[in-house]
Amino acid sequence: MNLIQQACQHAPHKDLCIDILKNDPNSKGADLTGLAYIAIRLAGAYASEVDAHLRSLLINNATTLSPVVQQGVADCIEHYSDANEQLDDCIAAMSTKNFKDVEVWVNVAISDADYCDDSFSGEKSVVLQKNEAFRQLCNNVLAVVKALPPHGKE
Incomplete structure (x- = not known):
């Protein structure tokens, strides 16, 4: 089993995990720790992309979105800002090999996507698919x- 397959063995969507990591040019020659950094960076980049999409949606459709959807989008912007901070914290935790904290921060970021979905008060979420991709x-x-091996020993 190659390292990317090993890294993705516990992923709920193994094929997607493998494809995403394999398609990142930085994965060539990366060890498991490097693959973890890549996975964090990719999640953070996507969170930034969703945040930018939400801000654009709010600006460009301010007069056509219902007040409930406008509020939901504004709440989602806050949640994705928080998710990005959590993923930044993951980078710091990785550098000290504090993998438990990485898991905590990633789960908080996942919760941010869940809260984003919940922000639309019964209206259809305008970012449902993006939230699922982020999760x-x-x-x-x-x-x-x-x-990763315990204590970061590879």
Whole structure:
């Protein structure tokens, strides 16, 4: 089993995890710790992308969105800002090989996506698919961290 397959063995969507890591040019020659950093970076980049999409949606559709959806989008922006901070904290925790904290922060980021979905008070979430994709990226981080040897010894 190659390292990417090993890293993704605990992922709920193994094929997706493998494809995403394999397609990142930085994964060539990366060890498991490097793959964890890549997974975190990819989740963070996607969180930033969702945040930018939400801000654009709010600005460009301010007069056509219902007040409930406007509030939901504004709440989601806050949640994705928080998720990005959690993923930044993961980088710091990885550098000290504190994998338990990485797991905690990633789970908080996943909760942020859940709260985003809940922000629409019964209206259809305008970012339901993006939230699901973000959760999958975060689950990839959890899978790779779970594959790391204890105390970061590879």
